Structure formats: C-alpha cells, structure tokens
Amino acid sequence: MRKNNQFALLAQRRFAPFFWTQFLGALNDNVFKTALLTILTYDALSWTTMDTGLLNNLIPGLFILPFFLFSATAGQLADKLEKGRVARYVKLLEIAIMAIAAFGWMTHHLWLLVAAVVGMGIHSTIFGPVKYAYLPQQLKREELVGGNGVIEMGTFVGILLGEILGAVLVVQKTWGLQLVAGATLAIAVLGWLASLAIPKSPAPAPELKINWNPFTETVRNLGFSRRNRPVFLSLLGNSWFWFYGAIMLAQFPLYAKNYLHGDHSVFVLLLAVFSVGIGAGSLLCERLSGHKVEIGLVPFGSIGLSVFGLELYFASVAYGGTALTTSLDLAGFLAQSGSWRILIDCIAIGVFGGLYIVPLFALIQTRCDPAHVSRTIAGMNIMNSLFMVVAALVAMVLLRSGFTIPEIFLTTAILNAVVALYIFSLVPEFLMRFLAWILIHTIHRVRVINGEAIPAQGAAVLVCNHVSYVDAIVIMAASPRPIRFVMDHRIFKIPVLSWVFRTAKAIPIAPAKEDPWLMEKAYVDIAQALHEGDLVCIFPEGKLTTNGEMNPFKSGVKKIIERSPVPVIPLALRGLWGSLLTRDKTNPFHRGFRRGPFSRLELAVGEEIPAAQVTPELLQERVQSLRGHWK
Template identity: 45%
Template structure:
C-alpha cells in the first residue's frame, strides 16, 4: 500500500511528523487550558463559561484571518524547509512562556498565548500544503493528503486526550502542563531539522506587509479559478462546523450530559479519530485520484449524524440535584454508546468530505502562487471558525438556546451543503456510488487504467460478458463514462431515470428505428465534442458462450466523423457469474459465486486511423486472455 511506504520516505516522513507534533502540541495546550478553565478555574473567572470557551476558540482562529496573507507570501518567497524550522522555533518560544504562565496561574496571559499559538499555526498553514505537491508525485498527492489528514486528526485525538488528562492530573500543579508542552515543542523542532529542501515558488516576490491589501490579493487569487474557490468555500464550511463541535464539547459534557472530564475527552477523541479514519478511507477509495463523489456523501453523513446526536442529547437524563458528575461507565450505561457512535461517524463523514477538496485546491493551483492560494483558504477557514465562535456566543450565551439545538442547527447547514454538493458534483457522485456497488459485489482488480486520459475526448470499448459490466467499468474509471446501451434496457421503468441522470445514450438497430439511430450518433458526437468519454460494447449484445462475438462497425462510423483516440478494455472473470448467460439466461440460475475476483484491464490507446473493428477485437481479446 502506497501510504505506509510514504511515511518512511525522507521526502514525506519528517514533514509528516513535524506537522503531526505541531497539531498534537496545539491541542495539548488548548484543551488542557480549556478543561482547566472549565473544571478547575471556573470559580475564579468573571466571564460566563460558554462565552469564555468561544472566546478562546476565537482567539486561536483570529490570527489565521489576520496573517495568512503574509504567511502565504513567506512560503512562496523562501525555501520552505527553512520556513518550517523557524516556525517550530517560534512554537518553542511560546511554550516556554506558557510554562511560566501555568506555574503562576496567569489565566489572562494563557489566553493571550492561545492567540500567539494561532499566529504560529497561521504561519505554518500555507507552507504545509504548498510543500506537499513539491515532494509528492501526482498519484501520491491524494494519499499524502489522506495521511496528513489522518496524522493531524490522530494528533488532535492524542493531544485532546492528553490535554484532558493533564488538566485532571495537574489541577493543583498546572506547571506540569507547561512542562509537557515545552517538551513536545522540542520534539517538533528536532523533527523539522530533517524536512528536505523545497524550492521557493517565487524568490523575487516582494513581501506586502499590509494585512488588508494582501488579504484582498490572496482572496483574488483564489476566486480566479471557480473550481478552486468552490472547494475553498466547502472546506471553510467544514471548519465552521468542526470548530463548533470541538469548542462546545467540554461544556456539552458538563451541562447537558452531566459528566466529567473523562467523558468529554472520550467525545473529543472519537470525533477526531473518526475524521482521521475518514481521511484514510478516502485515500483507500481514491486510488491516487481526486474522488469528488465522496464530498456530497460526507456532507450528508455529517447532517444525518448531527440530527441523531441532537435527538440523543435532548433525551439524555438530566443530572439530579446533588448528584456528582457522571463517570465514563455511568455515561455509557445511561445510553451514551449511541451518542458516541454518532460523533464517530460524523467525524468519518468529515474526513471523506475534506480530503478530496484539499487535494483539488493543491493540484489546480499554479505553483508560483500555490502557497498564497492556501493562504486564502486559511483566511476563509479562519473567518468561518471566528463566525462559528461568534455564533456560539450569540446562540448559546445571548439567546440561551440549548446545546442539543445548537448541534441540530449545525446539522441543517450540513444538509444545505450536501444538497449543493449533489448539484455541483452529480456525475462524480453517481460514479462513486457505482464504484461502491460494483466493488461490493466483486473483488475487483484494475490494471492499465493510466491509459485512460485525464482530459479530452475518447472512445472506450470492451467485451460484453454480463449485466453488471457497465457498473464495473464505470466504477473503475475516474472520469464519467457516457455509455451507449440498448434502448430496450434504457427504457425499463426501474432504470430509465437513473440512466438519464448518468447521461447514457439509448441505441437500437437501423432496421427497428432509423431515427433513434441517427439521434444516438448525433448525441455521441456532441458528447465527444464536449471532451468526454463515450463507452461502447462493439459486440452489441451479451456473449452466450463466454467468447468474444464479432465487433460491429459502429465505432468506425463514429471515428469517421469524430476522430478521437480509442481505449480497448477487457473484463476478466465474469463468465459464470449470476449476471452472465452461462447455462442459459442470467438471474435464473442458483448463484454459485460470492464476492469473486474479477479484473478490469485497459490497454494503450489506439489512434483513430488504426482503430478498425477487427483491430479492436484483437486488442480486447489479447487483454482478456484465457480468463473469461
């Protein structure tokens, strides 16, 4: 598997551990402070705890809004490993001050240091995501992002867990927290020393120190490319929602669930672990490509599990007067398991949502301004998180709305985002759902898919063995395939609407319906002119004996008017399945094979002048071999 190997490569491993240790230390510091303020120092503070928690979140995020524009310039102008090392030294300096502040219980200074850590993280953000495309190959980028996402959220998980534990252990001696964060900052500095060189994107860049004008400039860079800007908006919404979740957990644990720090730590842990697991799952399903079909599914998952979280929290037994805060075992015994599962699956959905979007922003941003585009992303992310903190203050502190209803409202925003994502990524969503269905029915292996061009028009042809051939082929290809299929099948009531959404072209023989044939060829031509892939089964019907039937001349007719490359493909291992015509009709025999192994193989593209029906049949037969 590509991901684990990357962790041991010098061009990725040291950077991975540097950013993971940074995320870990951020969260040890922040959540140890938040839990200490909530459970130990609450009586010493004049502010309402709801307002204080959201104020702390806002202080950490505000620097991303203020300084990301400058950070993007620094990452584009200077060699990136040098920038990384200096930022890690800044983290160490901040943690040394935190050690003194914890020792003397200077809560105001510690809140100011939350802002300082936000500055350090804002400086690190652009170089972090701009460096990856320089060290990773194109087919490694999604996997690298998945592991960075996984590492970040596992670091959040561990940092959150340790932060909560430290708050409990060090309730009488908070200097222990300071000593811990200094130690982790030192480890981060050591890891950064091994990050390999990454050349500056634009060494001649003149730094604009005006925060306002530079922020406008980087936002302009992001807006200039529609797909990148839409991805940035979607990522910012994710951080709006995720920040809202993480910020409210300590007080949600105490005031709604009536539980102690152990429960709060568990909930934060499960949510963070879920996001990391979702990122890894995204890397596995993506197979080195950007799989945008996961985005609407991720948003929908966040909506569904937020709604269920609301229903479970609203029905959770209230704490009786005089009763001590509930332990973890008491929380689980009172029905907390389902609530914990909701948070975990909401996190998994978030991981599926976020990784493809980060990969899209990196891949489609020009290298000379990539860090500044990432800076624009951080500006909007920070704005979203500041707005989330303000929303928390308004909804919870001013309007007095309950925390369960707060989560319900966030679920409504996820539902809106899911609807918009379906509209904008309909084809990738359908293709991804087909991939999941087809790869659930079979253990599918792919070979030669790099022969399918990333862009531009082409015809794709393959042998026709079973009624699930189209599912397997559509699931294998990362680009949408516009299938030419038999009109009788296309018009079946149970399939027609879906096939229309998938953009299939119904076709019948000239003897039956000459007009339909002419319309079909016209649609094929229009589709190719749009730069899309058109798929044809040249045999025209399912094989009855497992062998290739004679390829018809339809492909040659199309190429005569629209000369495009032709990619031969072969399906292997489907003959004898329940969906094939072995021993008579499909579907009528007793299934004998379950989750059996099949292969989808693609060969090199043929130029239009050499793609005759006979030549294509030879190519497909060679790709299929003896395995029917």
C-alpha cells in the same frame, strides 16, 4: 512502496520528517488550548468572572481569526519560498510563542495566554499552505490519498493526545501550570528539530511578487479559486466541515460537565473517541477509494455526519444521568444508561468526518493549478476561518437564545444535510461518483488491473467492450479522472441512469440512418472534449452484446482519431456478462441466484496505442486479448 501500505511512507525521508513536524504542531496547539479551556471550565473563578460558555466559544474563535487575516499572505510565501525553509522558521516562531505562554502560566495572566492563542493561530496560518502543498510535490498521484489519510490521522491523533495531555497536566495539584508550560516548550523544540530533516521542496513560483496587503490579496485569492468551479466548491465543502466540527467540539467541555455531569476525564473521553474516529475514517479512505482520489466518499461522509449528529441528539435526550447532582468520574459515566450510545455516536461522527474530508483535500491538490496550490490552500484556510468564526458566533447566539447543547447538535446535523444537498446540487459529480462507488462496493466487487495506465492528465480516448447497461458507471468508478462517455442515445435516455449520464456530460450518439444530425453533433462534441484535454470513452461495438461475445468494432473510432490525434487506451470488462443489467436471455432470477451477492468482475486496462497506429481491427484485437475467455 507497496500499493496497499500507506504507512510505508513513514519510513521515507520525503514524508516522515514533515509528518512529525506537523504532528508535533497539532499536538502542541491542543495541549495549550485544551489546558486553557479545561482550567477555565473547571477552575474559572480563579482566572476570570466572564461567562464560561462565552469563553469556550471565544477562545477557539480567536485561534482561527489569523487564518482569515493572514492566509493570503501565507499562501504567497509558501508558493514563493522553499517549503522546508518556511517550516523551520514557523517552528522557531512556535518556540517564541510558547515561551510567552509559559510566562502567562507562571504569572496567572489570562490575557497573556489569550494572546498566545492568537500567536499559535498565526503559527498555524503560516504552516497551513505549506502542509497541503508539500504533499503533491513529494508524493506520487497514487500515494496522495494514502498520504493525506496518514497526515489527517496524524493531525487528529496529535489533537487527541494534545487534548488528553493538556486536560490531564493542567489539573495536577500544585505543579499543573508548570507542567503545561514545560511540556509546550519542549514539544515546540522537538517540532523544530524534526523540521531540520525536511527535504528540499522547490518553490513553484519563485518569481512571485508578494502583495503584503492581506485584504486585497484575500479578494484576489478567492477570485482565482472561483475560476475552477469543482475546486472552489470543494473548498466550500471543506470549510463547511470545519464549521460543523467547530460547533460540535466547542460544546464538549460544557456538554461533559453540565449535561453528562462528568468531570474533566469525561470531557477527555469525548475528545478521544471523536479524534480516534477521525483518524480511523482518514485511514479507511485509502482502502475504500482503491488508491485513487474517490470523491464518491464525500456524500457518504456527509450522510454519516447528519445521521449520527441527529442520533447524538436523541442519545443525549435518552441519557440516564441528566438528573444527577453529583459529578461523575469516567467509570461512573460509563455505568450510566445511554453513555455507550453517546460514545458510539461521537466515534461515528469522527469516522464519517474523515471519509468526508480526505477526498476533498486530495481533489483540491490534484485539480488546481500546480503553481497555485499554496495560494489555493490559503484561500481554503481563509474560508475555513470565516466559517469557524461564524460557527463560534452561531453557537453563542444559540446558547443565548436558550438552546440546550443537544439541541445545538440537532440544529447542526440538520444544517449539514441542507448545505450538503446544496453543494452536491451545484457539483453533481460528487453524487454521481457516490452512486458509482455504491454500485461497485455492493452489487459487484470490482478489481482494476493496470489502472495506472489511464492517464492522469491530458486527452485520450478509452475504448471498451460493451457488456451491460452499467458499463459506463463501472469504468467511471475505476477512473481517477472524470470521463466523457459516448453512448447509444437510447441507453442515454434510460430513466434514473439518464440523470447519471447527463451529470457526467456523456455524449449521446445515433446511427446515421436514424439521426444524422445527432451523429455529427456527437463527433463535434467529442472533438471539443479532446481539445479541452478530457478523457473520452467509446464502445466501438455500437450496441450491447446479446451473447457475451464481442461484436465487430465499427469505424467511428478511426473518424474520431483523424479529427483529434490523441492516444487510445484499450479497456476490457470481464465477469459482467450474465448480471441482471445485461441482455442475457436466460431467467433473470436464476442468473441473480447463480451469481450471488457481491459478484466479482474486473476491468483490465491496456497500454496506450499511438494515434498513428489506431485501426478498429487492432483495437478489437487488444480488447479481446485483455478480456480473454472470461465474459
């Protein structure tokens, strides 16, 4: 597969049948739910006397309730059983549920349809752990972000098409209910047929003994997830996204009808642009992340969610059609002043949502215990469901308290900013990677050569030439894993950059004649980091270059390898000399204009050198060869 073409996965059996199975499931969920919500919004009196706003928040809440109750059990089943087999059983269950729903449509029985909503929630609960645990088993590490992006794109395209299809079919005169019943049954059958081609995906824990008590297993599952702090906080961040999305999407039917004064086509348009945005953001992750798990995109996505959530409030207040008494069709809505601004805000929220959620999924998949992926995903689904139930309750309380729908958008955007700051303060790695990502996508354009040679797992020492004050940040941004940097204690103390280095758990070192205690402590910290399986990066020159040429490598690297015999990976930065953050003594303004914005640089990665062969001279030779003549 070409590295720059994530869609090539759709032509491969290890991915395509699974993609279409989950796509058709998402499509069917949303044909059914949207048809029900549409008929209750625009033809409520024919079905019930209950408050429509209450039902619009209650039905999504009932759909996700099974996630809270049964995810722990579903996670165990996905770890114990072969995943293709589980998927096929789930699709048969979907056919049965849609048959019950068809009877509800035909008999005009609202509570039978509500029961089917719960049934589809159970269907999605069982399939959820399979969905995200399947990918790391079948995809290579460098394919994981792209694969997740395609899956998320497919999910939200399925949501989009399902919402459009459900909203359009159900309002057709005379035959609308029959069309919905037939379409949902047909889609369920197609999903089962697609699942038959899913290749075998062996169970990671076939000996696992199932705990059928969902409550004790839920507690145990969440307890296990909490042991890995970055993963657990990523689960929380993922769940917060679903809180945000649940509140926003649940308001769209009444927002379109009562605030924008649109008919059901306006409601469909809002859903369409939001879903297109999510799909576009999910696909952008592959390009923006450089084909690796780039969690620096998560703060970027979170900032966008708050900014455009606030902007949606102001756009709604400025909307020109609020005083209308007649219902607008699609063309009428688009003709109103401010309508395009609202649509741009909705699609932007979707784009930044995709940038937020895809890297979180990839981080969870790559950093949790491989034998516990399904149960970790199940733990995430439990938290997702809890957050979404709370979202439904919060939305109902706000509506009862007199909040307008734009004010709910405003409140949600502000809450998102507060929660994001809290999560990122607990795991500064997110913000640190964001700063690194910004650096290499604004001031510099960085090309990584042979980046796959940086080991995905296990301890290793990286050695690199020392050109600028931001060498560590460039290397950090290029690596798929966190790196412990060993750096001069004076650079470590530079204001602002010091926070980044401390957050990255950098190891300050000083020459023995300056601070022998700090030097010895650095070697002890390095040995401990390598013992724990971390990557450690050192700059063997011991100081920044003052002329662009490499200084002689010192013997400290040999001392490190003698204590901890691990492989050594040579790196070379080229193209960075002469930037404002180097020790080039020429005029800094002249240098800045000479290089121009978005200056190009490269990080070349060499093949690993076994510990037994490591000498300072050999390492300098390898790094010099990688760097070549380009400073």
